[in-house]
Amino acid sequence: MPTEMLQIVNEEGKSDSKLDPDLPQSELHKLYRTMVYTRAFDNRMIAMQRQGRMSFYAPCVGEEAAHIGSAYALKPEDWLFPQYREQGAMILRGISLEQLVSSLLGNRNDANKGRSFANAWGDRSLNIVHSSAPVGTQIPLAVGAAMAAKLRGDKTVTLAYFGDGATSSGYFHVALNFASVFKAPTIFFCKNNQYAVSVPIHRQLASKNVAVKAAAYGMEGVQVDGNDILAVYCVTKEAEERARSGGGPTLIEAITYRMGAHSTADDPTRYRRQEEVESWKKKDPIKRFRLYLENRGLWGEKEESDLWTEAENMVSEAVRRAEAAPLPTVESMFEDVYKEMSPALKEQLQDALTSRESR
Amino acid sequence: MPTEMLQIVNEEGKSDSKLDPDLPQSELHKLYRTMVYTRAFDNRMIAMQRQGRMSFYAPCVGEEAAHIGSAYALKPEDWLFPQYREQGAMILRGISLEQLVSSLLGNRNDANKGRSFANAWGDRSLNIVHSSAPVGTQIPLAVGAAMAAKLRGDKTVTLAYFGDGATSSGYFHVALNFASVFKAPTIFFCKNNQYAVSVPIHRQLASKNVAVKAAAYGMEGVQVDGNDILAVYCVTKEAEERARSGGGPTLIEAITYRMGAHSTADDPTRYRRQEEVESWKKKDPIKRFRLYLENRGLWGEKEESDLWTEAENMVSEAVRRAEAAPLPTVESMFEDVYKEMSPALKEQLQDALTSRESR
């Protein structure tokens, strides 16, 4: 039974030396760069939506450590099943910024062919299964992929991301039950950001926390400071080793906070107080990790401003290219419904083409 | 965290005097009579199905203590949401044997108007909500009724029965979560009879037991010997008092055994060994309770044979009357789809009447 939330780096950026995983400098920099890129990306997308250049966006501000630290603990052959608020994990894995923007715009260069709304990223070649909007559906999928890997004799691990809200869905329960019965090598990674849109965690569930729910499946459950990227990395690494060595699934609860709105369509001042938001700003995972790096003499003002300039430029460049791309073709709207276009769809495509011509 | 299964009466019919609820003789007799009636009913229905007089039946042999003891702990104004294998609770509450048979036959006297297959009993006037076939759906309904009662200021408690198999459904989780968040006065009563059709409990779930799942909802969870009617009564009474006094829901796991087939369509020799069945015969709840009554000098051979004769006669009489009733009318097939028959249904009723006449 988990009793305490694991923290390695405190809010002043001091680490517990007994627990610090002592990652090499280059790796620490990689993590920090990804966090900053993610924040720069978020800031820019929110601005674009305000400017009417994008219909909708859901930022991950404040939650970068949770998903970047956990994705980092896995190998490239491991499969990720995101919910939608894991931009940093996408960037870390290698989906290009341009691809992320193209998908948000639904343009012709979008690998999803302009069909998916909002944060529905994924990439077959990177073992990321595209997220979708219905909350919770990704959780049983991750279990199925893990069972398949096990059946095939592969050492692949799968990880499902989901929010505190998603723990209320039937999928959470059904998936954890299957995973425990079949000892699937799956990591269930809950980003408890305290809210599901407007509903606070204490109205979402009545258990002590999310991690204790693991007991209902005879599974390991662990709580971690989700704003401490090293702690997140360590607990996920442990879960990954357990899964890979046949020890079965783990439920991880990362305590974090959705610092921004649920999405560009949401106004959080309707349901939470500014003081609460302010108190969490002190726990900002990027600020904390920067302090840690600085405390260890691995980072300075110059590096910081260079990195931000670089990140913002890269995002701008991605936006420029994505916005230059045209919309998908009408033909593509009728493709991929099935492997081969059905006779009915061929007729309907003709209808769409004719209608477009006629007016 | 529940650590031990509560037992009050052991297999030799000896009770733990510190725990014995000391029910008056008339009440003990009432419980025993209900158990015997239930067994007699089961035996007869199985026979009828074999004789081709009924399409399907699912007996509760071996599980009588679990549902009779729990239903007995509630007040008549409390609501029951059965799964389908709780014939004893139906009989205890007061649904007549004839009604039970009429419903199985789907005749014109059936209060369900011949529309429901198999064990789909219920009665509005007795606060029993008719069970249906889809496993698990009754669980959230019980929570809703409890929330409604609370909202109305009524002191009503609701109890949902379900099997070990049903704990795997999304409904189990969703319902327990809602109940705990809203502190609904609901008792979740799991009859763990070791099987869901052919699937044994250890392939259904991987937690230590069902009762520990209560922790996932910050709820009380308790395990009881489901073949010990007094123990079942006591734990349910405690849950009932908690619910009624505003203390919220409880999860009870009653350990029992489905001594017969899943249903008349099932052949359990395909998936379980006879020794296992034999070992549970020793724990037969009716045998155990009879020994208890005998040990206390409250029962004898004469009473036993009189009771069985009476029960079998009553069942025979119920069968005779139910079999004499005709099928429902064609008109009734089109009623109660809506409060008023829609124009389309009126047309369809005419069609049905015409077709029937024409050949």
Next chain:
Amino acid sequence: MSVLTIVQAINKALTEEMGKDDSIVLLGEDIGVNGGVFRATEGLYQSFGPNRVIDTPLAESGIIGVAMGMSLYGLKPVAEIQFLDFIYPAFDLIVNELAKFRYRTGGQYPTHIVIRAPCGGGIKGGMYHSQSSESYFIHTAGLKVVMPSNPYDAKGLLVASIRDADPVIFLEPKRLYRSVKGEVPEGSYTVPIGNASVVAKGEDVSVFTYGAMVHVALEAAKKADEKGISVEVIDLRTLSPLDFEAIVDSVRKTGRAVVVHEAPRTLGFGAEISALISEKAFLHLEAPVTRVTGYDTPFHYSLEEVYLPSVGKVLNAIEKTAGF
């Protein structure tokens, strides 16, 4: 009388009915303090408190299951599903329980419930915030299905639905929420469930439609009129039970019919209307019944204008049908 949007009309209907009947309770995600993501329940939490305006955990099966349990006990719950696209986790409860409860219990346990859900496209919401899945519910015996196209009907139909003793799926075309305004009387009135409405009189072609497409059809009718084709537009309003007399009456007159809906073509509601017209007005028909519908693909995000029936497509169909 005041000029309201559809979302305001819905809010009014809820407020007034809840004020009159304290067995009405609301359940849904973010409907309380937040007032609903479309603000349909704005102010109700403040007026009626947390016991009657209940923010639920994130589980549609919980919302519908609990609402159903409440109705068995005697309340009249109005459940909000945040987007119709997210109703399916409750589909089993809706199809196997809600729709069958009165029937299977021999009339003992009716379920007095309204399920409100924003539906349809036109807001650039992609395949999970744009679905028109009314077919699933119309095909399910035991449910009533209603979809208003203007503020007056929205209020009147919602009041009628709340008072109806049967379960009603109340679908709200979200693209109209704020884009269509109209006069809405204060206080109680109902628009009866089961009655279609002739929103434009015409002689040559009948157009049957509902929800957001009513406005597209009306515009197409105007353009057809300019070309000398007189079009009758019928807003079905209630999809189940269906006012097939209104349909047959119109086809008897015009002999030509076009059906317009956003939902995918195959087994969209147009199929049923077409089949009914064939059965009930065959000898009056002078042209095939034509369907203008969404395509048999998931709803497309960036090409939603190509996906949706447009004024141009409807006009095409009217001209083709008139000239057949």
Next chain:
Amino acid sequence: MSVLTIVQAINKALTEEMGKDDSIVLLGEDIGVNGGVFRATEGLYQSFGPNRVIDTPLAESGIIGVAMGMSLYGLKPVAEIQFLDFIYPAFDLIVNELAKFRYRTGGQYPTHIVIRAPCGGGIKGGMYHSQSSESYFIHTAGLKVVMPSNPYDAKGLLVASIRDADPVIFLEPKRLYRSVKGEVPEGSYTVPIGNASVVAKGEDVSVFTYGAMVHVALEAAKKADEKGISVEVIDLRTLSPLDFEAIVDSVRKTGRAVVVHEAPRTLGFGAEISALISEKAFLHLEAPVTRVTGYDTPFHYSLEEVYLPSVGKVLNAIEKTAGF
């Protein structure tokens, strides 16, 4: 060649395909040691072991969710839903994920899955063991829907479904499981998805049907023949994608059509067939397309013979249509 029942033909198809392709795995409730409640998977657990014939916990959303995850990883799962009536807890996954996965991922993640489910009435199973809910799946773009009516097709269509790269809902009319026997070749053959089959040639009236109703229609056709009406019976076999050429060809010849299915009338598949015939063969039609279907009520337990289309009802419809 041997004479098999439908359930044996299904068992053969599974056995042979699993022997050839080890990416095929089965999942479902009671399909392992128990061999399935209808014995469709009898012996497979013994032949292929618990890793490929997986008894699951009781959760249809788990069965379909896990099967889908397996298919993303590269397996070809065949899931059994014990009765079609119990598929709805997985409806969200089927409609929102399975049907849309290839599409929404730009073709990157196809889902190669078959969902087998016994369907339909005729076994006195009441409203939860008799449903014919094919409409829900036919209306859902991205799914294929198949229903055999005889052992030869059952095997050939199941093999084709297992090899198909798209998700297939494979519906098995349970009342035919053991009541219809026929010659079934040993070894591999497929019946292509998308092709209807003319099971009786005729000139006066076309009857379109599928599943168990094929046998009812054939008997009615025989009786009609005795009365001098020549009936063509077409077994649709694949409901999505639909072989509408076969339908149009037949109606062009006969000018008269009857559709027969067990599912409720409103938005049952008959509606779509009727609408298609109107659109594609209007000028050939000499009578309204007539539907003989289940009623718009939940499936009735003790009056199932009244509920279901019967030889008499189909014959009535044939005569009425022929005499129109």
